[in-house]
Amino acid sequence: MIQVEGLTKDYGARRAIEDLSFQVGRGEIVGFLGPNGAGKTTTMRILCGYMPPTAGKASIAGFDVIEQSLEVRKRVGYVPETVPLYPDMTVWEYLKFMADLRHLPDAEDKVDDVLELVHMEARAEGYISNLSKGMRQRVGLAQALLHQPEVLILDEPTIGLDPAQVFEVRNLIREIGRERTVMLSTHILPEAQQVCNRVLIINKGRIVAEDSPEQLQARLSGGMRIALRVAGEASGLAELITPIKGVNHILEVRQDGLDLLSDPGVDVRPEIARAVVNARYELVELKSIGLSLEEIFLQLTREESSIETGLVTESALADNGHEGETNA
Amino acid sequence: MRNIWTIAKREYKTFFASPAAYVVAGILYLILGVIFYINVAAAMTQQYVPDVQVVISPLVTLLIFATPAITMRLLAEEQRLGTMELLLTAPVRDWELVVGKWLGGFLFLLTVIAVTLLYPVVLNQLIDPGIDQGLMVSGYLGLILLTGSLVAIGVAISSLFSNQIAVFFATMGAFLLLWIIGMPTQLMGGTSGEVLRYLDLSEHFYSTFYIGMIDLRDLVYYLSLTALALFFGTVSVEMRRWR
Incomplete structure (x- = not known):
């Protein structure tokens, strides 16, 4: 569903992501795990057609994100980290506006549907400026689901939420992930473990590990x-x-x-x-x-520098003295 | 086309929910009303017949100052709210976004201008045999074309910054520059003088529309200025992606 090959993005002299390659299959929920500033948002923005990469290629559902940007944008639902909403509109007006931008037939029914999905029917007539952070997050999610996208891209979907809301949003993502391809970024390891089928660990613009959460868990809690x-x-x-x-x-x-x-x-x-x-x-x-996430990153990045090429999964395992449980 | 309309409609509605827009329109009407009253009163005591120019002339000047306050938020606000990311990842072309924003601001200012038609109507009642309707039609047509250009320049400048105050002053500066750029031509001749005179916003208004003439060249000037500004606005939005 998502194909990324050698993706590189420079902001002036600073390289945000470097030679990123990965694939996400249909129906997968993939977690994009990394510390702040690792290049998660940059990668997601490129995938959504917000900005072009400096080098490399990416495609979603077979459409190139640069050459066929509009086709990609029709098929992707995106919730940026700072959920962008118009505070002076009501929830319903906002969703109707987004539905109109996407030329949805029966826009009003679609709005009602997504409101029900994110449990926001009761606040449909309320102004967005009066909503709590968790509710805004849900409205952002509703916006991304309006057109029933094949791919859903969520940038830090649970950041700034209270524990109850985090729980709710995670459940919602799992629910959605049954039918759609979901890619979400986070810097919270347990979150990735709970929600995702597969985890990509990214640091300083490079993928340092790629694994299923179970295997990652085994590896991380092993030592x-x-x-x-x-x-x-x-x-x-x-x-x-x-x-x-x-x-x-x-x-x-x-x-x-x-x-x-x-x-x-x-x-x-x-x-x-x-x-x-x-x-x-x-x-x-x-x-x-317990090993903190920071230490895992430190470890993974240190190990990465000691090898020349290839997936770090193997080298990390080898370095840690694990035997024969590579999945490459 | 549909996207342009969707964006313009939202923008237009937002103005009616914005206190700033009411304040700008309110001040404009207040000043216009005072000037109108003074003119009519003066005309009565000095025994001459005022024409519709007593409305159009101050209105043009007021629009030069009011338009930046209306257009400053168009794209800068999206930048600040982060909703630009939303619009640029929706299946909307960059030019549709820019033209939609322009149309929204333009329609709002047209609404503001439409209300000022009350003055010619009142004037028509006051004087005998009524106002010169040709003068009114050409004057208002010029006003509308001019406003279209101003809003387009405003949108283009609004795409450059995320700070609305910066946008306001930059837009105002651009308007004033274009408004007086032809002045030195009173002292200089030759081709450079002609060029400056052609660039001047006021030159294309006061020498024709204002005195009841409709010249194709002025129409072309305003329409191409609008198109050019919208083009630059689109380029600027596209550049944002590359940054």
Whole structure:
């Protein structure tokens, strides 16, 4: 449904995305995961025909996003990050306007349909300026669904919502995703895991990993981040810990200890505790902390720089000491 | 065509929900009314017959100042609200967007101008044997053509900034420049003088429409100025995509 090949976009001297290639099949819900400024919005804007890429090609439903921009725009529903609405219009007026722009037959029925879909019938006559952030998000979504698009592109659909609204919007996306192709961006890892069939991790304009959420989850929760803290002298700890079986590598050496990453499936804490105490360090704390998204990005990007080409999925797994569960 | 109408219709309605538009129109009517009253009163005491120019002349000047306030929001507001992204990803061509915006602003100003027709009607009652209708028709026709050009220039400038104040002053500056650009021709002759005179907005109004003449050259001037400004507006919107 979505084909992207070697997509590159420069803003002046700054390169926002570089040589991005991926595909999204019909009926997939794909999460576009990355920190702020990674190039998610840029990629989505190019796909929606908002702006052309500097280099590379992209097509949606077989139509080139530059050459056949209007055809693409007819088939795509897009909700930008800052849900663009006219505050001085009512919800109904706004949706009717968007329906008219898309030349929809029976525009009024279509408006009623999408209002029902996003549960906003009660506020149809209300002014958009009076809506809460969550309701605005839903109106934005309604706008994108008016023409029953083949592809739905959502930029950070749950940002700024309260937990109840987040839950609701995620359910809505899953519901929609049963019939349509959905591409959504987020920087929240659990969100991608809950909603998507597949996740693309992007950083600094490049795809650093591509996987199903299950496999990603396995990979990410496989290694444990362990914090080790001692009182007093801590020098030489790294040399002591590194040889222990099950220790993948040292993440960070601190004044009062260190953080390390363990191999998946092994709890190395008893072993470390023994080694530390035997070496007469004064152990004060030893605990596992989950890998934060930032660390995963750090890891993935670091690993990426160490290989020349190819998908990082494999290299990341290899680097982490995983065995044979690549999906490439 | 349908997209142009959809956009123009929304724009037109928005003006009626906007306090700024009412204030601009209100001030325009107020000043026009005072000038009208003074003129008619003066004419009565000095024993001459006022004609429809006592309405059209101040109206032209007022429109030069009122139009930037009306057009400044057209594209700049979309920029600020982020709705530009919505319009540029909807199946709408860039020129349809620009022309739609122009049409919306133009129709609103036509509405404002239509209300001023009350003055000629009143004047017609006051004087005998009534006003010179040819003068009125050509005057108002010129006014409408001029307004079309002004709104088009306003739209083009509105596409350049997202700050409405910047748009307002830039538009006003452009109007005033075009309004007086022909003045030096009183001192200079030759081809350059002719060119400046041709570019001048007021020259094409005061020397013909205002005194009851309809000249094809002035029609062509205003229409091509409108088309040119809308073209630049479209190019500017397209450039935005590339940035």
